[in-house]
Amino acid sequence: MLTRNEIQQRVTRLQERLAANGAQAALLLVPIDIYYFTGTRQNSALWIPASGEPMLLVRKSLVRARAEGLISDIRPFPSSKELTALFGSEGDRVGMTYDAVPVAQHGWYSKVLPGRSFVDITMLVRDLRSVKLPAEIEMLRYSAEKLCSIFSEVPTFLKAGMRELDLAAEMEYRLRRIGHEGYVRMRAFNQELFGGMAVAGGAANYGFFDGAVTGQGLSSASPQGASLDVIGENQPVLVDFAGVFNGYIVDMTRMFVIGTLDSELQRAFDVSLEIQEAVRKAMVPGAICEEIYRQAAEMAENAGLGGNFMGMPGEQSRFVGHGVGLELDELPVLAQGFAMPLQAGQVVAVEPKFVIPGKGAIGIENTFLVTEHGGERLTELSDEIVRI
Amino acid sequence: MLTRNEIQQRVTRLQERLAANGAQAALLLVPIDIYYFTGTRQNSALWIPASGEPMLLVRKSLVRARAEGLISDIRPFPSSKELTALFGSEGDRVGMTYDAVPVAQHGWYSKVLPGRSFVDITMLVRDLRSVKLPAEIEMLRYSAEKLCSIFSEVPTFLKAGMRELDLAAEMEYRLRRIGHEGYVRMRAFNQELFGGMAVAGGAANYGFFDGAVTGQGLSSASPQGASLDVIGENQPVLVDFAGVFNGYIVDMTRMFVIGTLDSELQRAFDVSLEIQEAVRKAMVPGAICEEIYRQAAEMAENAGLGGNFMGMPGEQSRFVGHGVGLELDELPVLAQGFAMPLQAGQVVAVEPKFVIPGKGAIGIENTFLVTEHGGERLTELSDEIVRI
Numbered sequence: 203m204l205t206r207n208e209i210q211q212r213v214t215r216l217q218e219r220l221a222a223n224g225a226q227a228a229l230l231l232v233p234i235d236i237y238y239f240t241g242t243r244q245n246s247a248l249w250i251p252a253s254g255e256p257m258l259l260v261r262k263s264l265v266r267a268r269a270e271g272l273i274s275d276i277r278p279f280p281s282s283k284e285l286t287a288l289f290g291s292e293g294d295r296v297g298m299t300y301d302a303v304p305v306a307q308h309g310w311y312s313k314v315l316p317g318r319s320f321v322d323i324t325m326l327v328r329d330l331r332s333v334k335l336p337a338e339i340e341m342l343r344y345s346a347e348k349l350c351s352i353f354s355e356v357p358t359f360l361k362a363g364m365r366e367l368d369l370a371a372e373m374e375y376r377l378r379r380i381g382h383e384g385y386v387r388m389r390a391f392n393q394e395l396f397g398g399m400a401v402a403g404g405a406a407n408y409g410f411f412d413g414a415v416t417g418q419g420l421s422s423a424s425p426q427g428a429s430l431d432v433i434g435e436n437q438p439v440l441v442d443f444a445g446v447f448n449g450y451i452v453d454m455t456r457m458f459v460i461g462t463l464d465s466e467l468q469r470a471f472d473v474s475l476e477i478q479e480a481v482r483k484a485m486v487p488g489a490i491c492e493e494i495y496r497q498a499a500e501m502a503e504n505a506g507l508g509g510n511f512m513g514m515p516g517e518q519s520r521f522v523g524h525g526v527g528l529e530l531d532e533l534p535v536l537a538q539g540f541a542m543p544l545q546a547g548q549v550v551a552v553e554p555k556f557v558i559p560g561k562g563a564i565g566i567e568n569t570f571l572v573t574e575h576g577g578e579r580l581t582e583l584s585d586e587i588v589r590i
Numbered sequence: 591m592l593t594r595n596e597i598q599q600r601v602t603r604l605q606e607r608l609a610a611n612g613a614q615a616a617l618l619l620v621p622i623d624i625y626y627f628t629g630t631r632q633n634s635a636l637w638i639p640a641s642g643e644p645m646l647l648v649r650k651s652l653v654r655a656r657a658e659g660l661i662s663d664i665r666p667f668p669s670s671k672e673l674t675a676l677f678g679s680e681g682d683r684v685g686m687t688y689d690a691v692p693v694a695q696h697g698w699y700s701k702v703l704p705g706r707s708f709v710d711i712t713m714l715v716r717d718l719r720s721v722k723l724p725a726e727i728e729m730l731r732y733s734a735e736k737l738c739s740i741f742s743e744v745p746t747f748l749k750a751g752m753r754e755l756d757l758a759a760e761m762e763y764r765l766r767r768i769g770h771e772g773y774v775r776m777r778a779f780n781q782e783l784f785g786g787m788a789v790a791g792g793a794a795n796y797g798f799f800d801g802a803v804t805g806q807g808l809s810s811a812s813p814q815g816a817s818l819d820v821i822g823e824n825q826p827v828l829v830d831f832a833g834v835f836n837g838y839i840v841d842m843t844r845m846f847v848i849g850t851l852d853s854e855l856q857r858a859f860d861v862s863l864e865i866q867e868a869v870r871k872a873m874v875p876g877a878i879c880e881e882i883y884r885q886a887a888e889m890a891e892n893a894g895l896g897g898n899f900m901g902m903p904g905e906q907s908r909f910v911g912h913g914v915g916l917e918l919d920e921l922p923v924l925a926q927g928f929a930m931p932l933q934a935g936q937v938v939a940v941e942p943k944f945v946i947p948g949k950g951a952i953g954i955e956n957t958f959l960v961t962e963h964g965g966e967r968l969t970e971l972s973d974e975i976v977r978i
Contacts, residue, residue, distance in 0.1 A: 383812035384784030396772030423837025449811020
């Protein structure tokens with residue numbers, strides 16, 4: 203359970219980094235960042251000075267913020283004049299997460315807080331949040347257990363002749379009934395997701411979504427996830443869902459088939475398990491993210507599947523794993539261009555997948571905790587293709 | 591169906607407004623704005639000059655953008671150097687939607703496009719998008735019909751002893767099966783929503799959500815919507831859901847009760863119907879948004895329910911209706927502070943509601959089209975409380 207003590211640790215870690223970066227304070231506006239440092243996600247602004255007590259100013263709901271919040275100083279959002287006096291003083295360097303704060307918000311605070319210079323602390327906050335503290339790991343284990351329990355029920359409802367949409371709806375319904383909170387937060391500006399996807403067979407799989415498999419979706423306005431295509435026999439059925447419990451997201455994928463799979467797909471699946479195991483072993487503190495990705499891509503290449511790894515040929519994503527937590531797209535990313543080392547306590551969804559045009563998408567995904575002994579699996583459920 | 595001709599109309603309307611505002615171009619980055627002006631929602635940037643052809647630069651998926659897009663010039667996203675040459679020239683004023691574009695995006699384009707000055711065109715774009723063209727109205731009618739069909743099924747599954755969460759899950763499941771796209775887009779920076787809510791009885795109803803009824807949600811991380819509370823007899827059961835089809839969102843609320851409602855709640859409901867009808871009649875082109883709100887608030891006040899109108903006492907929202915379309919929170923807003931006149935073709939969800947502490951939330955919501963004859967109801971289903 204989230205305690206005042208863990209919140210205090212999170213705040214202290216941020217304060218140390220602000221001081222080390224020469225910033226006098228952080229002004230946090232993104233709701234889930236505010237939740238992380240206070241325990242309450244209301245419509246509010248959070249001021250964390252490099253030394254001293256954080257202060258949460260609440261537009262709505264003050265009653266709820268006070269009931270849930272695990273910091274002491276929670277107040278109503280003041281007039282802009284009062285704000286000027288509350289939030290630091292002229293000459294201060296104030297950190298803000300530029301990746302997600304809109305221009306209009308930045309502009310308003312720049313006006314209200316004259317003489318302060320704003321600096322981007324996106325990576326500082328995201329890096330800090332990527333290392334999970336005890337309450338978070340406990341919650342991620344709980345989310346994993348819940349999500350696995352629904353994946354294990356798939357054989358009871360997957361049938362030939364149902365649409366991808368029907369399969370997705372069955373997953374969503376069952377997840378929801380056991381407490382899945384529904385809204386899956388993503389941080390990247392142009393990404394969005396409705397829970398997950400169920401994709402069968404070999405329909406073209408092009409889309410905006412930053413993943414190996416995007417799905418066709420239901421329209422050009424919502425071009426991602428399950429479609430109206432009917433699930434047939436002997437097709438790879440890829441089920442990739444996130445579960446959100448207490449705000450914490452775990453992500454996993456399993457393969458199903460009604461009948462049997464052709465040998466090319468089966469072989470690609472076997473390679474995805476080999477890559478997963480190599481990545482898992484490599485997930486120790488200090489390992490370099492992009493080197494893990496390169497090793498995975500090389501294994502795909504050596505298996506003759508380089509052109510199918512992590513996406514449609516021509517639209518391949520260059521990653522093999524992504525951090526999860528309060529958002530689906532947290533740090534670290536096991537990707538080309540991410541040269542940072544892994545840290546103990548980071549939690550990563552590893553998802554080696556292949557897309558074989560005309561045949562379908564196949565692969566595996568599990569969520570792992572980075573430890574000294576390699577990745578510790580949180581999603582404990584057999585990886586094997588389930589034959590129905 | 592969306593056609594090249596309607597897309598062309600949309601682009602032309604934007605170009606006229608850019609020219610009238612002395613801007614040489616718009617650089618649109620928000621995915622749903624891009625969809626509105628192109629017919630495709632991929633990861634991309636859209637350049638619309640005040641005169642000339644729009645140009646869509648696509649990161650992912652170019653294949654899909656080209657297959658769906660209803661403009662001619664769709665290209666791969668170029669290097670930043672090429673971009674400088676493509677997007678206008680020094681001295682240009684370039685419009686951007688500051689309400690939703692992150693600081694980091696704005697900063698990157700500022701660097702890549704030296705000598706251009708950026709201006710905020712949020713209200714210009716949102717106002718333009720608020721007036722629905724024929725294909726949009728057709729799609730909104732379709733969404734309304736679909737959403738009503740599921741609301742009419744509620745008596746078949748609402749039972750005493752189920753949790754709010756179970757009721758929400760039944761709604762979500764049925765909506766999904768008939769093609770609800772799931773992800774409900776909201777524009778406001780700090781808002782988020784998972785489809786809707788089912789709220790029963792008199793539990794305290796405090797939350798960040800900008801609505802009359804917020805629901806308790808499942809945790810402090812997702813503090814909105816259905817909770818684990820059990821639905822009992824003789825309680826007001828408020829079901830408020832959005833349906834998304836072809837990207838277009840319609841919003842409605844109906845009341846249910848297993849048994850009978852106490853007379854105070856029944857009276858508040860009757861007042862909500864009177865307010866809805868007064869608002870509907872007032873919804874003609876030229877009517878001033880905040881005056882409609884004031885009339886509604888006055889009717890609540892005169893009924894002795896001023897302190898319960900649109901939220902918990904002390905946390906009341908000061909609106910009675912909100913635009914819907916591709917986002918749940920479009921213009922116009924029938925709210926204090928919105929002095930603009932209504933325009934024919936705008937579509938507004940009108941939702942007079944009351945919260946009676948200890949007893950529960952009650953009210954009505956329908957989506958209306960603004961016409962010369964007042965609001966034309968899109969959500970055609972009886973308003974009456976359904977007794978089970």
